[in-house]
Amino acid sequence: MREVAIIGVKNTIFGEQWDRSFRDLVVEAGVGAVKDAGITGEKIDSMFVGNMSGGQFVEQEHIGALIADYSGLAKNLHIPSTRVEAACASGGLALRQGIYSVASGMDDIVIAAGVEKMTDVPSAKASSALAAAADREWEGIMGATFPGLYAMIARMHMHKYGTTSEQLASAAVKNHQNGQFNPIAQYKNKITIESVLNSIMVADPLHIFDCSPITDGASAVILAPADIAHEYTDTPIYVKGTGQASDTLALHDRRDITTLDASVVAGKRAYEMARMGPEDIDLVEVHDCFTIAEICAIEDLGFAKKGEGGKVTFDGETAIGGRIPVNTSGGLKACGHPVGATGVKQAIEIVEQLRGEAGKRQVDGAEIGMTHNVGGSGATAVVHIFSRNR
Amino acid sequence: MSVPRFWRKQIARYNLVGTHCKQCGEYFYPPRNMCPSCRREGEIEDFKFSGQGEVVTYTVIHAAAEGFEGQTPYVLAIVQLEEGPRLTTQIVGDAKDMSIGMKVSPVFRKLGQSGDRGMIYYGTKFVPA
Ligand SMILES: [Zn+2]
Numbered sequence: 001m002r003e004v005a006i007i008g009v010k011n012t013i014f015g016e017q018w019d020r021s022f023r024d025l026v027v028e029a030g031v032g033a034v035k036d037a038g039i040t041g042e043k044i045d046s047m048f049v050g051n052m053s054g055g056q057f058v059e060q061e062h063i064g065a066l067i068a069d070y071s072g073l074a075k076n077l078h079i080p081s082t083r084v085e086a087a088c089a090s091g092g093l094a095l096r097q098g099i100y101s102v103a104s105g106m107d108d109i110v111i112a113a114g115v116e117k118m119t120d121v122p123s124a125k126a127s128s129a130l131a132a133a134a135d136r137e138w139e140g141i142m143g144a145t146f147p148g149l150y151a152m153i154a155r156m157h158m159h160k161y162g163t164t165s166e167q168l169a170s171a172a173v174k175n176h177q178n179g180q181f182n183p184i185a186q187y188k189n190k191i192t193i194e195s196v197l198n199s200i201m202v203a204d205p206l207h208i209f210d211c212s213p214i215t216d217g218a219s220a221v222i223l224a225p226a227d228i229a230h231e232y233t234d235t236p237i238y239v240k241g242t243g244q245a246s247d248t249l250a251l252h253d254r255r256d257i258t259t260l261d262a263s264v265v266a267g268k269r270a271y272e273m274a275r276m277g278p279e280d281i282d283l284v285e286v287h288d289c290f291t292i293a294e295i296c297a298i299e300d301l302g303f304a305k306k307g308e309g310g311k312v313t314f315d316g317e318t319a320i321g322g323r324i325p326v327n328t329s330g331g332l333k334a335c336g337h338p339v340g341a342t343g344v345k346q347a348i349e350i351v352e353q354l355r356g357e358a359g360k361r362q363v364d365g366a367e368i369g370m371t372h373n374v375g376g377s378g379a380t381a382v383v384h385i386f387s388r389n390r
Numbered sequence: 391m392s393v394p395r396f397w398r399k400q401i402a403r404y405n406l407v408g409t410h411c412k413q414c415g416e417y418f419y420p421p422r423n424m425c426p427s428c429r430r431e432g433e434i435e436d437f438k439f440s441g442q443g444e445v446v447t448y449t450v451i452h453a454a455a456e457g458f459e460g461q462t463p464y465v466l467a468i469v470q471l472e473e474g475p476r477l478t479t480q481i482v483g484d485a486k487d488m489s490i491g492m493k494v495s496p497v498f499r500k501l502g503q504s505g506d507r508g509m510i511y512y513g514t515k516f517v518p519a
Contacts, residue, residue: 128456137399138420139478141391141501141511143451143458148466151449159447159490203466204450204485250420252468252476257447 003226003390004102005236008037009348014217014336015186022058022117023070029218029341030071030113037222037232041073045107047081050094050114051340056129058117067113087133088289090114092343092373092382095221096242099384102223113220114345116338126214130339133376135250147211147290149251149377151203154292156257158205160307165205167310168291169196172209172333174319175288179330181360186215186336210291215336219344221351226390235355240368241276241385243269251377260378263300267372270383271302278302281385282366283353284324285346287374288331297372298326301383320361328353328361343373343382354388393509403513406496408475410437419475441496442519443471450485457502469494469516480515493519 010032012025026049034041049067054060068074068081084094091114098112118126131140134149157163173193179185196209222232229236245265248254255261271277278301286301288294295309303324304312312318318326329335329349332342350369352358367389373382399421401407408419412433416425419439425432448467451458458464465481465488481488482497494516501511 124456127453131455135420135478136391137395140455141396141513142466142478142480143455143461143464143502144466144478145451145453145455147453148449148451148455151451152447152466152468155449155490156447200452201450202453204452206449208453250478252446252478257468 001103002105004099004223004239005226005229006221006239006347006351006386007224007229007232007236008033008039008222009220009351010036011184011219011345011348012217014184014215014338016119017216018119020216022054022060022115023066025117025216025218026067026113026115027070029115029220030067030111033111033220033222039109039222039232041077043109044073044079044111045109046101047073047079047111047113048084048094048097048101049081050084050090050092050343052085052087052090052116053129053132056132057126058120086380087375088287088339089343089373089375089380089382090340091219091345092371092384093244093380095344095347095384096244096382098223099239099242102225108225110223111220112223112344113218114341114343115218116340117216118214118338119216123214139250145203147203147206150290150292151206152251153257153296153377154205157292157295160258163295163310165197166193167314168210168295169193170314171288171291171294172196174313175327175331175333178320178328178361179334182330182335185330185334186213187330187334206290206292212289212332212337215338217336217338217341217345219341219348221344221347237351237354238387238390239384240387241270241274243267243273243383245269245381247379249376249379254378258296259306260296260300260374260381262378262381263297263372263374266381266383267301270385274385276368276385280368281324281370282368283328283350283363284326284370284372285329285331285349286326286372288327288333289337289374293374294326294331301370301372320363325363328358328363343371346371346373347384347386350386354386391504391511396509396511404498406439406441406514408437408439409434417473417475419471419477439471439473441471441514443469443494443516445481445488445490445492445494446470446476447490448481448488467516482515482517487518495519
């Protein structure tokens with residue numbers, strides 16, 4: 001198996017982009033990543049694109065072909081392009097498939113991208129499309145919503161460990177604090193614990209400021225074998241570990257409501273491959289689709305003891321400058337959550353941090369970073385570990 | 391949800407009929423045709439649950455799922471049946487009376503409707519026991 005490096009990256013702006021289409025977004029990200037890597041289209045061997053629900057958001061399937069076509073890689077070059085879907089983990093999984101294809105030796109230069117265009121439909125329709133990541137027949141039919149499922153995780157976490165609404169809110173406050181320094185972030189305003197607690201209740205105990213928004217955006221990275229990465233860039237970022245795990249589709253079937261076993265196992269697999277542990281990680285992008293999801297994630301990945309994620313967050317240990325900075329990009333909460341793009345965006349944040357290009361949100365001396373991308377309420381998790389050193 | 395898709399699981403939804411693995415003794419609701427522990431060694435049969443259970447966790451939904459707009463606020467919960475399996479359901483009653491560990495019993499209720507003039511979906515919700 002060959003080692004793999006990221007040699008180029010590009011995010012579009014994340015936000016409500018009514019003047020731009022699905023294909024506009026993904027082409028901007030793809031072309032931007034190709035330019036960042038200093039390659040040309042002829043060099044690309046294959047593409048993997050994460051997209052959760054083109055069918056429901058823009059009434060478009062066959063996303064792989066569409067993207068190859070509008071990127072100018074279809075008609076003359078006929079470059080293979082594959083869509084990857086795992087709900088909100090589609091982007092992370094597309095990246096992982098790209099890594100597989102380079103590591104296997106089948107391909108040298110690969111684009112891994114993610115895209116979601118969510119604001120072409122009313123927000124009720126968008127919520128309903130997202131709810132399809134849960135079990136339609138046994139959760140959705142009872143009136144379950146995504147905030148509702150995570151609210152049930154939050155209620156249990158509070159009951160079992162004494163986690164408070166203030167502690168949950170502190171994750172959102174911290175992510176907005178970080179997001180204001182991210183040029184692509186959907187929200188660049190600071191918020192307070194009071195404003196989270198005073199925002200409208202969506203699914204008790206989660207307020208609307210506990211929830212990530214609906215977002216348009218696309219992200220793309222270029223992968224290459226580590227052996228030749230220096231031919232393209234002075235700052236390749238190496239993939240040291242990748243892990244993926246599945247769990248039951250429905251929340252009610254999980255072993256423990258407050259632990260995402262898929263996160264634990266995907267993390268363990270990535271740590272083992274990288275021969276590292278939580279103590280080696282300098283910063284991490286976790287899947288904070290809701291504040292409680294960030295709390296569970298830092299516990300499940302080993303950055304806090306089970307039950308102490310809320311306290312650790314409230315105490316500032318996960319802020320930039322803290323013990324383990326979490327979601328320096330602003331996370332899904334402030335940077336935005338175009339579901340198919342998020343997993344790739346997380347990797348780009350780590351790349352920018354490890355290159356030392358993160359500006360005011362730079363983590364000093366960052367050498368090793370992790371990403372954690374979750375599908376649904378935890379039925380899929382994808383974890384990657386990246387390093388600036390080979 | 392389409393009519394055949396709902397109709398197919400009507401008995402399971404109306405009468406809390408799930409399945410049971412004779413090989414290892416585990417019970418499944420929602421029903422499964424493959425025992426996750428025994429896999430192809432498993433022996434699956436239908437099983438009607440008593441419906442007695444307790445609340446594992448719950449939430450009060452204020453921003454409704456599509457088709458549930460008229461019902462807010464409603465209580466969504468995970469209930470553990472006395473035979474072991476857990477399911478997602480609604481608890482009928484006042485949100486402020488809910489608590490983790492509360493004992494509940496099943497009731498036959500309307501779940502929703504397909505559009506303005508479509509089929510009415512019935513199924514099982516729960517009430518405080
Ligand atoms: Zn069995």
